[in-house]
Amino acid sequence: MSKPEHRYLPEADGWVPAARRVPSPNFDERPAGMPVDLVVLHNISLPPGQFGSGDIEAFFQNRLDPNKHPYFATIHQVQVSAHFLVTREGELVQFVPCTQRAWHAGQSDFFGRARCNDFSIGIEIEGCDDLPFTLAQYDTVAALVPALLAAYPVRAIAGHSDIAPGRKTDPGPHFDWARFARQAGVAPGMLPYQCPGAAGQVTNP
Numbered sequence: 001m002s003k004p005e006h007r008y009l010p011e012a013d014g015w016v017p018a019a020r021r022v023p024s025p026n027f028d029e030r031p032a033g034m035p036v037d038l039v040v041l042h043n044i045s046l047p048p049g050q051f052g053s054g055d056i057e058a059f060f061q062n063r064l065d066p067n068k069h070p071y072f073a074t075i076h077q078v079q080v081s082a083h084f085l086v087t088r089e090g091e092l093v094q095f096v097p098c099t100q101r102a103w104h105a106g107q108s109d110f111f112g113r114a115r116c117n118d119f120s121i122g123i124e125i126e127g128c129d130d131l132p133f134t135l136a137q138y139d140t141v142a143a144l145v146p147a148l149l150a151a152y153p154v155r156a157i158a159g160h161s162d163i164a165p166g167r168k169t170d171p172g173p174h175f176d177w178a179r180f181a182r183q184a185g186v187a188p189g190m191l192p193y194q195c196p197g198a199a200g201q202v203t204n205p
């Protein structure tokens with residue numbers, strides 16, 4: 001694992017100094033004593049396929065304008081969040097402290113463990129299933145993840161599509177897991193869905 005940059009390390013309250021804070025009300029307590037042992041990678045764009053509108057932040061703060069785009073009228077009352085967003089420019093935004101439960105995974109299953117929100121940290125990467133991510137985004141995700149691994153007993157990193165197959169497709173076919181792993185310095189065993197034969201650290205409880 002790469003040695004994390006200090007400013008990416010979460011403080012005791014779960015906030016990361018390197019991140020711009022945009023607090024979301026969409027979170028609650030993790031179950032008592034629940035270790036944070038999974039990182040989930042997502043993609044998101046609002047409106048779909050468009051970048052830089054500020055609407056992701058609005059969505060996670062329950063202030064999406066239903067009249068701005070037809071799609072927004074269908075989702076503006078949905079209360080969701082993630083801990084982090086990495087913009088196309090590589091800016092890190094944080095909505096929920098890592099110590100709390102963000103609402104990013106929905107119905108999900110990690111090797112037989114349901115409700116992945118209970119024990120995971122969610123990172124949204126601004127993007128879609130049809131376009132490559134930016135190099136700046138890989139840089140930021142690769143800086144953040146080693147810091148999360150240093151701060152919490154994370155055992156694995158998964159895509160949303162891995163833990164909600166058939167329901168979710170993100171981070172999608174353009175997310176380069178090999179590049180991410182190389183840049184972040186994470187071992188193959190940390191990517192049980194990408195390297196099934198190497199998943200020595202993941203057991204089915």
Ligand SMILES: [Zn+2]
Nearest residue numbers: 042043160170
């Ligand atoms: Zn997702």
